[in-house]
Amino acid sequence: MTMYLLEVVACQLLFYLFYYILLRKDTLFERNRIYLLLSLGTSFVLPFLHLPESVELQGNIMKPISDATLLMYDLMWQTNATDTATSGGFINWWQLAYSLVMILMMLRLLASWKKIDKLISSNPKTELYGFEVVLTNGKYPAASFMDNILWDETTSLNKDDAVRILQHEQAHVAGKHTYDIMLIEVLKALMWFNPLVYLYAGALRDQHEYIADKAVLQATPQQAYRRLIVKTLFNELGLSVVHSFNQSQIQKRLNMMKKTNQSKYPKLKMLTVVPMLAVALFVIACVENQQEDAEPEIQKTMEITVGELKKSFTDVDKATVWLDNYLAEHPDMKSQVKVNVINPNLEDQLTKDTVFEIVEKPAGPKEGITEWMNDLAQDIHYTEEAKQKGIEGKVYIQFIVDKEGNGTDLKILKGIDSNLDLIALEALKKHIKDWRPAYQRGVPVKQRMVIPVAFKL
Numbered sequence: 001m002t003m004y005l006l007e008v009v010a011c012q013l014l015f016y017l018f019y020y021i022l023l024r025k026d027t028l029f030e031r032n033r034i035y036l037l038l039s040l041g042t043s044f045v046l047p048f049l050h051l052p053e054s055v056e057l058q059g060n061i062m063k064p065i066s067d068a069t070l071l072m073y074d075l076m077w078q079t080n081a082t083d084t085a086t087s088g089g090f091i092n093w094w095q096l097a098y099s100l101v102m103i104l105m106m107l108r109l110l111a112s113w114k115k116i117d118k119l120i121s122s123n124p125k126t127e128l129y130g131f132e133v134v135l136t137n138g139k140y141p142a143a144s145f146m147d148n149i150l151w152d153e154t155t156s157l158n159k160d161d162a163v164r165i166l167q168h169e170q171a172h173v174a175g176k177h178t179y180d181i182m183l184i185e186v187l188k189a190l191m192w193f194n195p196l197v198y199l200y201a202g203a204l205r206d207q208h209e210y211i212a213d214k215a216v217l218q219a220t221p222q223q224a225y226r227r228l229i230v231k232t233l234f235n236e237l238g239l240s241v242v243h244s245f246n247q248s249q250i251q252k253r254l255n256m257m258k259k260t261n262q263s264k265y266p267k268l269k270m271l272t273v274v275p276m277l278a279v280a281l282f283v284i285a286c287v288e289n290q291q292e293d294a295e296p297e298i299q300k301t302m303e304i305t306v307g308e309l310k311k312s313f314t315d316v317d318k319a320t321v322w323l324d325n326y327l328a329e330h331p332d333m334k335s336q337v338k339v340n341v342i343n344p345n346l347e348d349q350l351t352k353d354t355v356f357e358i359v360e361k362p363a364g365p366k367e368g369i370t371e372w373m374n375d376l377a378q379d380i381h382y383t384e385e386a387k388q389k390g391i392e393g394k395v396y397i398q399f400i401v402d403k404e405g406n407g408t409d410l411k412i413l414k415g416i417d418s419n420l421d422l423i424a425l426e427a428l429k430k431h432i433k434d435w436r437p438a439y440q441r442g443v444p445v446k447q448r449m450v451i452p453v454a455f456k457l
Helices: 002-023 029-049 067-072 081-086 093-122 159-174 177-190 195-217 222-231 250-257 266-271 273-288 316-329 331-336 346-350 369-377 384-389 418-431
Strands: 076-078 125-128 131-135 143-145 148-151 301-306 309-313 337-342 393-401 407-414 438-440 443-456
Touching (some): 002 195, 029 177, 093 177, 093 384, 131 159, 159 222, 177 195, 195 250, 309 316, 316 331, 331 337, 369 418, 407 418, 418 443
Antiparallel strands (some): 393 407
């Protein structure tokens, strides 16, 4: 979850910078509004489209189809009762603080909506200069919420000025701007720690005001409308989910009214969104997949038998991905997996110092996988800093079991935290010794393996 949120924030930062640099000063207000909404939604979707963790993208990062790997596929190290007792009762304070603040902000938001709904339902409605309005009796300024226009009947305005304000609020109603504000307020509650959500909220409100101002100026002299805006400027009453005519972006609105030119090269600017999305996907892929230099493949063809099901593949990478997905759906079938490697050049490979990834008899601990895992677990532990930060995830460690059964060339392919990565790496260095080597055609060979060690609180 933490990685996902970081990727969401990274996407939002990229999209907002694009808006701020290229679109913010344009007079295509409706386009800008749509861009802000779509980019905000896209930032939550893109992390799900990251490049998958598979050998198709990582070259030599392969999970060997072996009993050892299959049994360790779901290897997970958790804080146990002893850890909790010695640490004085560990609490994830970050998650607790996040939840409390989120709940408080959601309650505040709901209270604000309820307050406005009560105001609309309890106050009388009337028609004013052709507009249906809800009278506020001086308690609230002119504003709009959903399909309603709030009107302060105690304000001293002539007919022309009143009509201009009503036209402004009617533009908010017609544009369904309240739904934008409701969405952004919910996101502010869910992601209260993310400053970019607040920047998005401000940008959306700006565009809403520009759109409404533009609607009024179609039938109103600019100078008269500018004087009206300045004349009606006074303190707001804190209704964050309504559109009030008297808002703090007055200076920006006045400056935007002076612009008469449309955006230069609007289509060209929007075309740059395509490479920006490519950059976003690339960044996410780099975060999710620490790529290694690809090595030449040795085995090209394999047959996988799981119970009565038999699948043949001409590509080992695709076979590995298929088996991962199948076992994720049918974990009870791990013990029934059988692999048959078909390679006409195998004899030549056996005569060389080749590192295999799929073999007839895979390497593994002599004492058995269960006992080895229990021993390894003694050297796997969480650091206090990682606990406090709520870090979770899998550390993928690649190593080669040589012909004598010892682990060599251990390295981290994908980590989650420098300290946890090191703990997992050192533990494997200590315990991958005196294993049963891999055999191919009765000959001991080197085998490359990858073990995922999962840390979960």
